Amino acid sequence: MARWPPTNSSEESHKKQVTNVLRQITRLIKALNSDVAPEQISLAVSFAMIVGLTPFWSLHNLVVLFLVMILRVNIAAFFAVVGLFSLLAYLLDPVFHQFGYSLLRLDALNSVWTSMYNSTIWRIENFNNTIVMGSLVFSLLSFVPVYLMSLWAIKRYREQFMVWVEKLKLTRFLKIQGLASTIGPHIK
């Protein structure tokens, strides 16, 4: 029997994406509103930036994952922010490609790249890919500034906006939505 209104696969995947984003935001709000140390959340944001902006199946992401696990980083915030940075990565793809390409073609660094190119571990890392190089260097350079900025932002948020945000209907809605999307499939 035909459904009304008619849906197609792209419409469904779009809905799925929106739900995903909402879930990430809910998680982030939860983490922000909890009593987790702001440093743990900011570090999660910085690490999530690396994983989110660079190609996921890269060797360096294993190192980041190791650090996220071993250090007291807020894992919920980490996974929430990875999703958001992944979206950003898609938008910044041409920039990363150009940035990586110009770095890899830089004469001054040629000998460095050449010796790295001849090392197996770096070849596994696929450093010579323009997107990997561009996004990794960009996220490493942004690591500390992002950490400091997010730390400052979290503190400011908790001091000035947390109570107000808690009261917002949107927050309640997101919480319900997040809960529904998490437990909904299981209830069914």
Add this chain to the structure above:
Amino acid sequence: MKNWIRWKGLFGFAITVLLLALFFVLFIDGIIKINIESAASRIVGAKVELDSADFHFYPLAMELGRLQVTDPQRPMRNIVEIQKVSFNLDGLNLLRRKILINEMQVDGVRFDTPRRSSGALSQAGHAAGTRASEKAKEKSGRLPDIRIPDADKILAREDLTILKQAEDLKKNIGESQKKWEAMRKKLPTKGRIDEYGKRLEKIRKINVRDIGQLASAVKELNQLERDIKADLANVDRSRKQIKQDLQKLDIQVKALKDSPQQELRRLLDKYSLSDDRLGNISELLFGNRAKKYVTIALAWYKKLEPLLAYVDIASEQPQPRQRGRGVDVRFREFNPSPDFLAREIRASIDTRAGSFSGKILNLTNEQNLIRKPLTLNFAGQNLPGIDSLHVAGTFNRIDPAEAKDRLKLSMKNYRLTEYTLLDSVDSSLSLDRAKADIRLDAQRINKNIMADFKVYIHAIEYNTRDSENELASMFLSSIRNSREFRVDASLQGTLESYTVRISSDMDERLKANMKKYMDTRLAGFRKELKEKINRQVGKSVNEVNLQYANLQSEVEKEISARRNELQKQLKSVEAEIRKKEKQATGKARDKLEKNIKGLLDKYK
């Protein structure tokens, strides 16, 4: 943050890594299968499917089961199907993203196999492929036919050029006649010539003792001689002039005499009854097929060419890239090795004619690194369908800027069964059974390609379907009479623009047979048409002939008669001059002697 380290996270990390590893172990076969299928499909332009892909970690090896490569032009057929491909891998280099294979075994290679489902990548591709196969099945056109027309109808329809030619010639002869008449009026008349005779007679009658009369006679005779000579010159001039006209007319009259034959030939050509109509039989029988094979072969050569030569994606011009993929920039390697290299591929090929095997060495897209060209060598002996087969090739890209490729193929006694040579609307011809000796030598040097293909087909048993088309029947029966023929084909040009030439000894044989047949078959018609043409134009031609002959004889007669008369008169005058001069000289001498004698006597 009092304590930065979370020791439990170590377990979490270990479990995550283990789960990832497990995922790879469990699903790597599927991942490889999907990757191979999608990459190969993109290259081929049609579905490439694998039944299975088994990746072995120790020793590092791979086994691919039933690889099917769809023919993009015929989505329900595979261009090639391979039962099994197995090879070992160099683990360390694999981590460096290099696929180095020492030995690869390729079993059960078969060409042109059927598919259960369409291998087109899209519905449009399937439709296009189906259309292409249907088009290929379409029957070729008709063979030329003999239809003997009615000679009377042809002549009624045709304006015979010969009649106009005769009319024109009659006019020309008439003009020459008029010219001759005018000329004749200026010629010396009989009276004038007789007058010369009378003048001579009168001079002869003078008193020869009178020296004075003798002297004046000589003077008159000289005048007479001059007058006759002037008339003779006039006659000769007129003769020369009219002879030029007559020569022109003679050529035209001779052409007119040949015209009925030419008219007959023209009409036979026009109504397609001449004996050189079959043209190049080889083109008719093999042309389309040869061009089709060449097109397919070159299309695949172009598709597979990237496997022979590496394209530097980090060159001056950045290559178009997929979003999210980036571009891999290459750097100098301390120990350079290609990204892909299969040092030795052993393959066994199954065809309807039998199975044979061979080796491909140094398959890589970076020959410049290994300094060796790709070579292939396949051979088979005493196969069910071929006595011997040998394929050898070299594809040299050691210098990536230069391409030097060569492929040689030879087959001895390749058994052909039910091989269709011609399938036209009104007749068909196939080799029910035959044997073929085939030789192919194809080369590429940089942009230029050339190929030489020779096939000797012998021990032929035909299967033909005749029709009412008389010429087609003759054509087929002519072919049926020969139990062997040779076909030579050559290709020259570039990959983008080339020409294919085909010839066969069948051409000359068929033409000879055709001539013989046409001569017998059309003898009656030709005779009838010839007679009718002659009848229709004969009167005009005869009239012209007669008119010309009359003019010619009249001219000859008149000129000769006058000339002879004048010559005769001239001779008489010349003789009389000599005589009179002698007499005058004698008389003068006598008179002088007499005078001298008188003077001497006087002084004595």
